[in-house]
Amino acid sequence: MSGAGKVKGKGEGKARALGLAGWVVGVVAVLAALPLSASGRLPDRMATHWGGGVGDSGAPDGSMSFGQALSFPLAIWSVLVLGAVVFTVTRARAATVLLPGGVFLAGAQASVVRANLDHEDWRQADPLDGRVLAAVLAVAVLAAFAGAMIDRRGPVVAVSPAADGPVMDIPAGERLVWLARTSNPWLLLTAAVLGAVAAVAAVAGAGGLLAPAWQLVAPLGIASLAVLACSSVRARVTGQGLEVGFGPLGWPVRRWAATDIESARAEHRMPSQVGGWGYRLSGLGTTVMLRAGECLVVRSRGKDFAVSVDDAARGAALLNSLAGATRSTS
Structure with missing residues (x-):
């Protein structure tokens, strides 16, 4: 490294x-x-x-x-x-x-x-x-x-060299890692409010003050977990490829092997382009939209996946270099 x-x-x-x-x-x-x-x-x-x-x-x-x-x-x-x-x-x-x-x-x-x-x-x-x-x-x-x-x-330690273009030189025998993390405080707050209401309803039901509590707890709890999973994201590029973890715990995780990545790029996207905040499906493909601006976009098997993280140009450059090196040796 x-x-x-x-x-x-x-x-x-x-x-x-x-x-x-x-x-x-x-x-x-x-x-x-x-x-x-x-x-x-x-x-x-x-x-x-x-x-x-x-x-x-x-x-x-x-x-x-x-x-x-x-x-x-x-x-x-x-x-x-x-x-x-x-x-x-x-x-x-x-x-x-x-x-x-x-x-x-x-x-x-x-x-x-x-x-x-x-x-x-x-x-x-x-x-x-x-x-x-x-x-x-x-x-x-x-x-x-x-x-x-x-x-x-x-704390996240991101280690990568500066890169001006979509591809970077990787010295022989060295391993590079790129890390980025983004969170949306409004989505976190929404998840917390929904979870708090669900927790209060569950406790009130356990105390005999609310019945039937599950009719309120279940939908609110599911909604809270769903919003929480889309409230923060962590992207990591290693020699194996790209890994994107969702939520405060970094789970669930989506992975792309370097051999499956056709190309990577940095692209400016707005919530209005992809249909809003969170995990969105649109004509641009799949986008994890946590804030407007720079996104890391990878193309794999003809489909685009984008995630709004800082320093996306470096991540894209490293991914392109790793994917190219993997294809040349296979």
């Missing part, structure tokens, strides 16, 4: 920090809103501990006042947040801790509220629903995995 290194990723690091801050505030809002919104249907003291496990065998054997039941999970969340900020190096593992922690606490709070709902005495509280707890644990595990994937992605 050779050439001048260029570090990109400050904007993404800022977006990650803002996203975690929004998650912290959102969890606080959910933990507080669940018991407060159902306060008229809850006993003065709430069952908060069940003996004998969950399901029909679990009977409440411990309680807290309404204020204690409200503040206890908030206190635990505050400790988790403080620990993530203080005890992780530059918050490098914050998402791994905070995402599953928030899911688990919100699920636990929903389960407690649901069990106490419409009972005059905490001793009459329903047993904890084992299915809800199992679902909470499953989602927490998935959240931990997603957090680990987010934390693993550090």
Whole structure:
């Protein structure tokens, strides 16, 4: 690998920090809103501990006042947040801790509220629903995995030599890599809002405050994931060809082998030309439109694929050189 290194990723690091801050505030809002919104249907003291496990065998054997039941999970969340900020190096593992922690606490709070709902005495509280707890644990595990994937992605280091034309010289025995990443803050915000509404509906449904919750959660959750996948993109050119990863986790991924690329170029495109923002199909082919301006366009098997990333001319030049070198040796 050779050439001048260029570090990109400050904007993404800022977006990650803002996203975690929004998650912290959102969890606080959910933990507080669940018991407060159902306060008229809850006993003065709430069952908060069940003996004998969950399901029909679990009977409440411990309680807290309404204020204690409200503040206890908030206190635990505050400790988790403080620990993530203080005890992780530059918050490098914050998402791994905070995402599953928030899911688990919100699920636990929903389960407690649901069990106490419409009972005059905490001793009459329903047993904890084992299915809800199992679902909470499953989602927490998935959240931990997603957090680990987010934390693993550090700043992007793009390494490539300058190039004036569509083809660059690759010195013998050297390997060149080109990387670029782009995100659209408005699409990220839209995905966050849709996901937040879906999460609140899911927690409210688990707490017995909304039924049937899945009719609202499912379409909003799917829409949030779809918008999130189209909100950011990462393009990478290596000796193997082109790789384009979608979303904050860089997944799903589309790949083009160098032998399959007929040509590559940089082209200026506008959202009005391709039909809007996100993943678009038009007469120009497939375009991942995150911002107006320079796009990397590759032609493979007679079809064009474009992605709006900075420094597209270099990426195109390197791709053309790699594709030409691969074809000449095959």
